Amino acid sequence: MKIGNIKIEGIARLAPMAGISNAPFRTVAKECGSALTTSEEIDANALIKRSKKTLDDIASYYPEERPIALQILGSEKISLVEGSKILQDSGADIIDLNMGCPVPKITKTGRGSAMMKNLNNTADILSAMRKAIKVPFTIKIRSGWDEKNLNAVELSKIAEDIGIDAITVHPRTRAQRFTGKSNWDVISEVVSAVNIPVTGNGDVNTISEAIKMRNYTNCNSVMIGRAAIGKPWIFDEKFESLSYEDQYKYKTKIINRHINLIKNHFSDRIALLQMQRHLSWYAGGQDRVRSFRVSLFSTKSFDEAIEVFDTYWKSLSYSKNLAKVV
């Protein structure tokens, strides 16, 4: 599919996830086969204030990641326009607007999915952003604010008229947050209503499920979020057909790569926190994971965390339960 003039190969791509979809994780997802990656949400006001944490940890990306979509979050026209320009100047190939975050702290200031409430105001903001953004401009939406306000189709048509280049639909309402099942029919409805590319998202755990979503909804691509946490290799279509031993080797290579990227990208303190989280996820579903996690989260330095993980991970390779290491 093409988003504006940007060609995107492959069906599945990593979803933006705050605190998770940063440059190191996006890079390993991309190296495993994620078609395009999108940054986690970047607060427009923090961008304008040139917050160091925002610029260094959240909005930064590696040149090899390009084309890269950087996602902006905000509610005021001026800050969204100015923030988008900053992202554009930093080299974003695509700017995505977050219109789906359901977290009360975010929605109470009119950000995220609260932008689906007053479509007149939102249309005004989208038009102003469209005028300022020279690169492809996309939005990520939910099915609506709640069951009584299902307006994904209406919003998508407005967005297309304004010149938005592509839309991602996570078909849950804001009220559902992450509960219940995503309603893929809403994705189909948006696909039928507009002539711009639509990415479907929600409850996809494997590439075969991504293909199922595409066939069911006719969407152009699929975003995978939670299922990729601790398993970036799901973007590799070949992974499932590897032997358990080769899967284990593949995972070990990816984890090592991720560890190195984290170490070089963040300050020591953030690197340790990131490493603990990701290593804990990488161990998900394995033997003795609880005791491993207790040891991991009690480590005080990056090297200590790696050592604890290394001992644990190697013990798995010799375990007779190797077959479970998936």
Ligand SMILES: Cc1cc2nc3c(=O)[nH]c(=O)nc-3n(C[C@H](O)[C@H](O)[C@H](O)COP(=O)(O)O)c2cc1C
């Ligand atoms: C921890 C977490 C953080 C998220 N942060 C963002 C975000 O920054 N921007 C965004 O558009 N969506 C965010 N999402 C939503 C995901 O992008 C995705 O829409 C949602 O998880 C549904 O897809 P899934 O079923 O594949 O996980 C987040 C989801 C999770 C679980």
